[in-house]
Amino acid sequence: AQSVSQHNHHVILSEAASLELGCNYSYGGTVNLFWYVQYPGQHLQLLLKYFSGDPLVKGIKGFEAEFIKSKFSFNLRKPSVQWSDTAEYFCAAHRERDYKLSFGAGTTVTVRA
């Protein structure tokens, strides 16, 4: 069973629309959570991370994510997308002090100009 699941395979929206990508993990205990972005033809880059503290995490390029422990979720949001946000987005998680990092299957986001 996949440890990290992303709800949407492909999301298509227009510029200025709001974006929310779902991510759920199945680990118990303390987890560290990440969102990575992969622009076409490029390697993964970190958008934001959560390991403790304020459950609302702000990242680069106007993205934020909210950790809801009771729901085992770490959803990514952006209030107003731009054409340049077209990319694939990956959620990742690991248990604290674990050796393995598990990725979700990814969500392709296409923003229409």
Place this chain on the structure above:
Amino acid sequence: EAQVTQNPRYLITVTGKKLTVTCSQNMNHEYMSWYRQDPGLGLRQIYYSMNVEVTDKGDVPEGYKVSRKEKRNFPLILESPSPNQTSLYFCASSLGSYVSNQPQHFGDGTRLSIL
């Protein structure tokens, strides 16, 4: 500049011909890892290394070997490649001997096609 360097970036080869994909990082990171990326499956971990001479299997290790003789290098070896190993491969490194809250730094990827 801090970076993870993979070589080659692209390779087309034939079934059974041994190949090695090199990975080198210049950040003195303990933890290094190899992933393959396939459509609809995301990134799946092949092998990881917590430090020199310490390696372990990830989720999809079959058909792959690794070694970690030096801290900066973590080559991925396909002894007898098969078409189902056609994929996009990423090497990554991070600070600490285990996956921590430090993010992984990824290489630019190696696209392998096994005919």
